[in-house]
Amino acid sequence: MKTIRCNFVDLWENPLEIGWIAPLLSEYDLVIDEKNPDYLFYSCFGNKHLQYNNCIKIFLCGENILPDFNLCDYALSLSTIDYADRTFRIRIPNFYEYEQLKRHLDADTLLNRRFCNFVYRNSNADPIRVRFFQELSKYKKVDSASSLMNNMEGPVSLPTNDDLMDFQRQYKFTIAMENSSFPGYITEKILHPFLAMSLPIYWGAPNISSDYNPNSFVNIMDYSSVEEAIEEVIRLDNDDAAYLEKMNTPFWNGDSFESFQQSETERLLAFYRHIFEQPKENAFRRTSDGWMGVYTRDMQEKNIEPTFARLIKKNYKSCVRMVCKKVILFRLKIKK
CATH class of the missing domain: 3.40.50.11660 (Glycosyl transferase family 10, C-terminal domain)
Structure with missing residues (x-):
């Protein structure tokens, strides 16, 4: 059984209980690596996925949201968009x-x-x-x-x-x-x-x-x-x-619900096999060249907290002292 080093972010529930993930367990050993995954599964319920760049990004969504193929390599969604080998239409969620x-x-x-x-x-x-x-x-x-x-x-x-x-x-x-x-x-x-x-x-x-x-x-x-x-x-x-x-x-x-369910499951696994069975370097579909790099960096910067806000969270008292000191010096300067 092939090992897949992956991570899950911005999802709506326990990832291994999601109907579009669970069938993977029959063919792959999913190992969670939060820092350096080879594959990242994410959805529309957050922006943590923007912190990941050097991995294959797979978008999962059961809402009326179109995949952003500027940010993901592959997408499993309800959308009827057909984009080369990058899309999988989820016809019946959770079945x-x-x-x-x-x-x-x-x-x-x-x-x-x-x-x-x-x-x-x-x-x-x-x-x-x-x-x-x-x-x-x-x-x-x-x-x-x-x-x-x-x-x-x-x-x-x-x-x-x-x-x-x-x-x-x-x-x-x-x-x-x-x-x-x-x-x-x-x-x-x-x-x-x-x-x-x-x-x-x-x-x-x-x-x-x-x-x-x-x-x-x-x-x-x-x-x-x-x-x-x-x-x-x-x-x-x-x-x-x-x-x-x-x-x-x-x-x-189809003839029976069971045969229909089996054919849909096989369709799902075939899509995953296409991603996981090729070398990782060949599985990338998004690019950072040209204006795409500008777009990606812009999206990332919009979701990074200002430096001062991060400092406050990290050391609140030091930041307060620093601000007070600057205020006192400013007032002394005015008096002079």
Whole structure:
């Protein structure tokens, strides 16, 4: 097993638990080297990555942020950008962590559930999220379990993905809306209700049907208005046969979920092999020549604290004495 000397910065959780990193452990021995890694994995939640220059930099991001290929050599992201051998499109975030798809609810159970749920905290999203919730609530109560538009006597505790899916499994429908509409920006918000066997009502990426079977969910963007999309939800709620047909339509591409999951995992590992199996000196893609060097240095300088601020942190008392001394000398000079 080949050893990869690497480091992880600016990420959102324990790196070895991230779905796009965990499969690496089956083929590589990851050794953490915080000072001189050969490979640096980083995301958009900080700027520590700017302190690293002499390593292969790999950007990981599940947000609606485009990779900056001036700063990274390779990128795994939701973006549909295709840039030579430097990009990997994450089609279904976090699906690697699910060992198998559990589709075990019978027809009676599927039909005799609560109506619809809405689980969101973020109010800094496209207004359609709240508007759709409010309009659909005019038909039947939509249970809002988190802090945004909560109507369940306080937020329900859903600390893990499994807890969330257990909650969604109690409902016929789940409102599955991204924070914004952005090509490729397809997150776990639609995957979780699929796995929970709750029919997603989706809004977000305009290319959603390229990743998921369009017959397996309600796509709000297929309709001319919010009201028209709600009419379709109401139709499905009252037409058992039509609802069950959608519920029984596989959302993935391929013969089985397991084979689809295996092919996606192999696609991910092939991208990593391309990076790690070539000599390190050949794996660099970014450059510091010409104006690119100016751009990189400018980005680094903007994230370096002023010398005086660093001195204060290092030796507060000495800095205070130095400032006081200068003030006293200045006043004496004025008196003279």
